[in-house]
Amino acid sequence: MSDATDLAERVRSGDLALHDLDDHADPATATEARRLVVARETDTDLDGVGATALDPADAVGTAVENMIGAIEIPLGVAGPLPVAGGATDDEHYLPIATTEGALVASVNRGCSILRAADGANARVTKRSMTRAPVFRVADVVEAEAVVSWVRENRDALRNAAEETTSHGELTEVTPYVVGDSVFLRFGYDTKDAMGMNMATIATRAASEVVEEQTTADLVALSGNLCTDKKPAAINAVEGRGRSVVADVTIPNEVVEDRLHATSDAIAEVNTRKNLVGSAKAGSLGFNAHAANVVAGVFLATGQDAAQVVEGANAITTVEAREDELYASVSLASLEVGTVGGGTKLPTQSAALSLLGVLGGGDPPGANADRLAEVIAAGALAGELSLLGALASRNLSSAHEELGR
Structure with a gap:
């Protein structure tokens, strides 16, 4: 050497x-x-x-090529964050890697509000990592024949796909036709892996069966209907990775004491900003800053940072009820894993251990579900804090105080 x-x-x-x-x-x-x-x-x-x-x-060889060193990002922690989920029922310290001053402090304030309200609920409502190859056919007649074959032979596609993996399960194949192009959107339960590589390899095997048994010719293993790392309405509607929702009801006195605004004022900010403002802007995300928490936890725990694009695909709802404030965050396409990729790096493994979700879960998929639920609850904490700052007109002073 x-x-x-x-x-x-x-x-x-x-x-x-x-x-x-x-x-x-x-x-x-x-x-x-x-x-x-x-x-x-x-x-x-x-x-x-x-x-x-x-x-x-x-x-080297697993996380990066042409390595010259490492970039350090400050790591903060917010919490404890109480989450009553389908996979987790505990308090968690939320690791957030960021260079944005005031972010961790804001999420930390939101966590204190959730604690005062006896915690947030969270549930994963769907698991489906997708890959959508595009095939060429002669015309719409051939396209219809291919679609019919796919619908009648899902077991053959499932068998081919699942032969490539010991954990992944093919759960759905949805066809789309555009002229002489046929797209097949494969959806997989990838358990505790984020699963993009797993889905790609499995879809390649299934696509070979489609080519063998129909007149379709594979053009590209990804036809952008997946949709990976790009803003896309299909992910907002159908979901990708994990679809997860967190919500909370907060007594009015807690709202006023911790957020220095009324429930009605916070609900109005959410409606006019997150719903009406986002609609006018043509946004796919109807939220205040969910991407901040998603990005911070992604960087801390070794997730694919570019998938923050889909992770920010979230809707925040707020309703002022008689004696309380109801708030929720629904993340349609949160792509997370607790095994594989960057999760194996030492500092990222430490952050996953801090959350109690490192490695494969029991049953398989439980740890990634826990991580998704905690991120959703963290995003909810961040939304509440920022909405409160806006409703009380304290946003600029908070950023000035914390160096932004």
Whole structure:
């Protein structure tokens, strides 16, 4: 094995490419050599990204390529957050990785409101990680024949898909026809895995059966009707990953004491801002800032950060009742897992352990359900806090006080 300096010189001389370094050294040495090359070529001090507790051996080949180090994000905690869910019934400290001052403080205030209201309810209402290949046919006559075959042969597709995985289950196949294109939206229960890779591999096997038994030709394994990492109404309607709802009823005196506004005022802010304002803007998310909690917990727990796009697909409802305030957050497409991917990295594993959801659940899928319920309750805490700040006109002063 060559040392990092020698390897860096070989890259600069053209003998090796940056991506070749992992074949010539252990992950730590290859990472250091790559950092030396990039630092010199860009005249940038990269010592900071190299000063990390993360062992490149834990990340290279599973979480990242061409590694040069790590970026650190401050990690805060909000809570305790009491959640009475279908999968969890406990208080949790919510880890939030963020660089946005005032965010953790705001969610923490929301958690105190939920505690004063005896906790939030939460339920996962649907599990369905999707992948939607697109096939070419000659015309609509062939398209109808393919759709008919799919509807009559779901067992054959299920068998082919489930042969590729020991845990995933094919739960639905929904066909869509656009001219000479046939889309098949496969939905899977992927248990405790987020499941995108699982769904892709299983769908490839099922697509081969479609090609063998019909006149359809596969054009792309993903036809964007899935829909992954892009704003899409289909995810808001049909869901993706986990659909999860959290709600709470808060006595009026708690609302006024903790949020410094009346229940009627908070309900009006939610209606005019989150519902009417979002509708006028053509938004797919009818909420105040659910993405803040989703993104913060995603970064802390090793989720796919780009799937915050779908995770922010949420509707917040608020109703002023006679003696209390009712509030809910419904996240249609929250894609989370407690095994695989970035969840295996040490700091992310620690955050999952903090939540009590690391690894596979018993029964399978229970830990990812718990994580989804906790995130939904955390989003609810964040919504209540921000709506209260707006209703009491304290938003700008809070940000000024906390450095924003």
